[in-house]
Amino acid sequence: MTAVDSALPLPAGRPAAVFGLVATLRVVAERLTDTTLARGGQARDLSTTWSGIAATAADQELTRAGAASRGLAAALEAAVSVLNTYAATLDRTTTVIAGLRHQWEVSAQRHRRLVALAAADVTGLGDPGSSVTRAELDADWTHAQRELVARHTAEMRCLAEDGEVAAAALRACRSTPLMLSLIHISEPTRRTPISYAVFCL
Numbered sequence: 001m002t003a004v005d006s007a008l009p010l011p012a013g014r015p016a017a018v019f020g021l022v023a024t025l026r027v028v029a030e031r032l033t034d035t036t037l038a039r040g041g042q043a044r045d046l047s048t049t050w051s052g053i054a055a056t057a058a059d060q061e062l063t064r065a066g067a068a069s070r071g072l073a074a075a076l077e078a079a080v081s082v083l084n085t086y087a088a089t090l091d092r093t094t095t096v097i098a099g100l101r102h103q104w105e106v107s108a109q110r111h112r113r114l115v116a117l118a119a120a121d122v123t124g125l126g127d128p129g130s131s132v133t134r135a136e137l138d139a140d141w142t143h144a145q146r147e148l149v150a151r152h153t154a155e156m157r158c159l160a161e162d163g164e165v166a167a168a169a170l171r172a173c174r175s176t177p178l179m180l181s182l183i184h185i186s187e188p189t190r191r192t193p194i195s196y197a198v199f200c201l
Contacts, residue, residue, distance in 0.1 A: 002054050003104075003108070004104045004105060004108075007104065007145065007148070007149055007152070008097060008100050008101050008104060008148060008149065008152045009097075010094060010097055010098070010101075011060070011090060011094055011097065011156065011159055013092050015087050015090045015091035015094060017123050018083060018086060018087035018090060019084075019087045021083060022080055022083045022087055025076055025079060025083065028076060029073050029076035029077045029080060029123075032069055032072060032073040032076065033070070033073045035069065039066075046143075075169075075172050075173045076173060078169050078172065079166075079169040079170055079172070079173050082162075082165050082168075082169040083166050083168070083169065083170075084160045084164045085162055085165075086163060086166040088163070088173045089158065089159055089162040090159060093156070093158070093159045094194045095154050096155050097152060097155060097156075100119055100148050100151055100152055100155075103148060104145070106143075106150050107141065107144045107148075111137060111138075111140070111141040111144075114132070115134060115137055118132055118134055118137060119134075120134065129149050131163075180193070
């Protein structure tokens with residue numbers, strides 16, 4: 001690991017991958033919102049062709065499932081928004097830190113060159129009156145390093161804050177109740193008993 005890798009590491013993650021996740025979640029949220037279950041259409045359809053205790057139970061279950069699916073869609077939409085912000089911040093931060101790393105390399109090369117010139121002056125090859133001591137050059141280089149590290153720290157702090165918001169949104173999605181179960185309902189009140197297998201969230 002080089003000095004610049006240790007002092008100014010690039011942020012983990014690839015912006016393109018996060019933007020890809022955002023696009024996928026956006027499609028999922030849109031499709032979920034557009035389902036008959038989320039719109040409550042199934043309960044209305046059942047009420048026109050089915051009656052009785054089982055029909056009432058199915059209607060109540062579908063209503064709960066519809067509310068759950070709408071809740072998940074809302075949580076996904078919120079996650080999409082904050083993840084999109086995080087992806088943009090990650091992209092910008094990666095670019096900024098790449099620039100800081102370039103500045104570090106340029107400053108390090110300049111420091112080495114000036115140190116070599118200072119050593120030449122000590123040997124009498126330069127103008128002793130205009131020479132800068134090695135200690136002064138090292139102090140300047142240390143100051144430049146500290147400034148770059150401070151800027152890197154500030155950038156990473158902003159990224160971490162956006163990351164916490166994005167993580168909270170994803171945790172909210174994961175905590176949204178969405179358990180798929182198979183409910184078998186028999187309706188014996190008709191002339192011919194009919195069984196319904198209903199998938200509910």
